[in-house]
Amino acid sequence: MKNPLARNKQVGTLIALMALVCVLMLIFCPGSYFTAKNAKSMLFQFPEYGILAFGMMLCMIAGGIDLSLVGIMNLSGLTAALILLALIPEGTEASAEFTAVALIVSSVAALLVGALCGLFNGFLIGYFGIPAMLVTLCSLQLFTGLVYGITGGPAVTGMCDAFKEIANGTIAGTFVPYVLPIFVIVLLVVAFILHKTKLGREIYYLGTNRKASVFSGINTLKTSMLTYMTSGILGGVSGILITSHLNAAKSSNGTSYTLLTILIVVLGGVHPDGGKGDVVGVTLSVLLMQMISNAFTLLHISQDVKNFANGALLILVLVCVMLIRKVEEKKKAQQ
Amino acid sequence: MNRTKSKAFFTSNTMILVYVILAFSVVVALRQPAFLSPATPINLCRAGLFTFCFALCEMLVMITGGIDVSFPAIGCVSMYVPMVLYDRGILPDNGLYFVLVALLCGLIFGLLNGVLVSYLRIPSLIATLATSSIASGFLAFAFGVKDLTAMPTAFTKIYEMNLVTYTDPASGLSYPLTVLIFVPVVLAVVMALILRYTMGGRGLYAMGGNLSAARIVGFPVRRLQFTTYIVSGLITSLTAVMYVILMHNASTTALMGNEMLVIAACVVGGCSLSGGKGTIGGVLLGTLLITLVQNHLNMLGIDTRWQTLAVGIVLLFGVLMTSLQAGRGKGRV
Secondary structure, three states: OOHHHHHHHHHHHHHHHHHHHHHHHHOOOOOHOOOOHHHHHHHHHHHHHHHHHHHHHHHHHOOOOOOOHHHHHHHHHHHHHHHHHHHOOOOOOHHHHHHHHHHHHHHHHHHHHHHHHHHHHHHHHHHHOOOHHHHHHHHHHHHHHHHHHHHHOEOOOOEEEEEEHHHEOOOOOOEEOOHHHHHHHHHHHHHHHHHOOOHHHHHHHHHOOOOHHHHHHHHHHHHHHHHHHHHHHHHHHHHHHHHHHHHOOOOOOOOOOHHHHHHHHHHHOOOOOOOOOOOHHHHHHHHHHHHHHHHHHHHHOOOOHHHHHHHHHHHHHHHHHHHHHHHHHHHHHHH | OOOOHHHHHHHHHHHHHHHHHHHHHHHHHHHOOOHHHOOHHHHHHHHHHHHHHHHHHHHHHHHHHHHHHOOHHHHHHHHHHHHHHHHOOOOOOOHHHHHHHHHHHHHHHHHHHHHHHHHHEEEEEHHHHHHHHHHHHHHHHHHHHOOOOOHHHHHHHHOOOOOOOOOOOOOOOOOEEEEEHHHHHHHHHHHHHHHHHHHHHHHHHHHOOOHHHHHHHOOOOOHHHHHHHHHHHHHHHHHHHHHHHHOOOOOOOOOOOOOHHHHHHHHHHHOOOOOOOHHHHHHHEEEEHHHHHHHOOOOHHHOHHHHHHHHHHHHHHHHHHHHOOOOOOOOOO
């Protein structure tokens, strides 16, 4: 079923592109790109949207899409912020034990909210058979609307310093930020789910041929609910990170991430029709996007141009994917 | 009309929508008798004008089985580029040139969408998302983000032309109804005729229902799809010009965020994301419901901060209604 050669090609292309970025940066600004400081700043940035990209990947492999991820991210981030503020109001000091408990409670609540949001998506998609695109577009509006309604517009701020440390702190004595191990754990868990569990196999089958998977006895309702729940939990993780990173929860955080995650996932070898792609490709593509984004920042290129470039890159990648597919189909037809 | 037919009529999507709109209006009117003043329909027309025009584009795309999320960005480009050119004195003081430049912008991005979706076969959501990003990125980078208000004198004249003006006797406020209301009316009539009576119009429904079948029957499906995106781009830019005239302002993000409103109006109005469905009447009712909810939520005593959520709930309602009417299609992802 899997074509090892095609996968190696994908990995090879991504590594070649990363090398290309390195060479270009070596020419244009060697002084600031290849420094420890820059490497450190990169390590802080990518886990936030990298984790979101894994959620998008799961849904796309299952033949769907999750446009509500940014909404889930903001809703669960807000949940964490509100619970934390209720436990430790702004300006008050709490003991280390109590702070730890508060952090754990608020994080678990955020993940729960993410899971519930995902279950809601999965239920509508699996039970009613409504296209994933429409369901998640609708729930994006609902989740964003909830956040906006609760906050009333302005950001919720004033969380305790320990919360800020989650995304901005480093492990004592090293330059490794906390977010890096979080990213690695998420990566391993997603890889485990996809490749070692029954759910993972079902996700691939569902994306490859929905009808066939129904007739082969897969409970599609359960599978889609679990898929979108996992994606929702990942949205929750990301929500904690972005809220901690910006130290603010509001409805308009990270709105450019929808396009960015789709770009990452497609670049990582996941086909929008489903059934194809794996963690290795997407991880490499997350790193590649971080390298590119960082290069843009160092070259003083504005966010607008970045958005433009992301859109253009997405189209370019998809055109390549479609052309390769056409050539392969022709080859098959000749045989 | 026999009984089953009339029963089907009274429980159809359209009629359910009418009931909901009536129920909402009655509740609002009971709480706020001011709702019954002639100012309300005039306000609704003004507020729903843009949503309806955009919804017409979206409907066309949805009938072919696609979705378009790029029209806010395309609209912003086609209102801002001529504005900047006029501001810098490159365009003469002539409304016609302004409109032409706007249409050109709409055409370019409509072409881009068309090529991506119909010839390169990129899924329409992803293609239009990318187009949107390209358009707004390009706009902010190339022309800056300043709000502009200077516009051709012809536009000011159009702005002052009103069909009727209702003056509220109690407050003395006047509510003018602009002549531009004819633009969506004409658009809707022309579009309805094309969709109903021309081969191309029937082809759009056919390809939305079943692409391969439409191709085998002999419809030039690629060309039809391509044309749809171009027409959609052109109508979008026309609507953007109307926005400039009525709002006396153009900014790079003026229309952003409108896409959900418009998609909600279409879906509630009976368009299906899987294609082949959608009528002008349905979209009109959908727009009416969305505009009502948007403008009169506060009359029900609900804070305007819940507006986004309200639009989401309307959209959810539309999504569920459509899928329940179509019968439960279990076993999909």
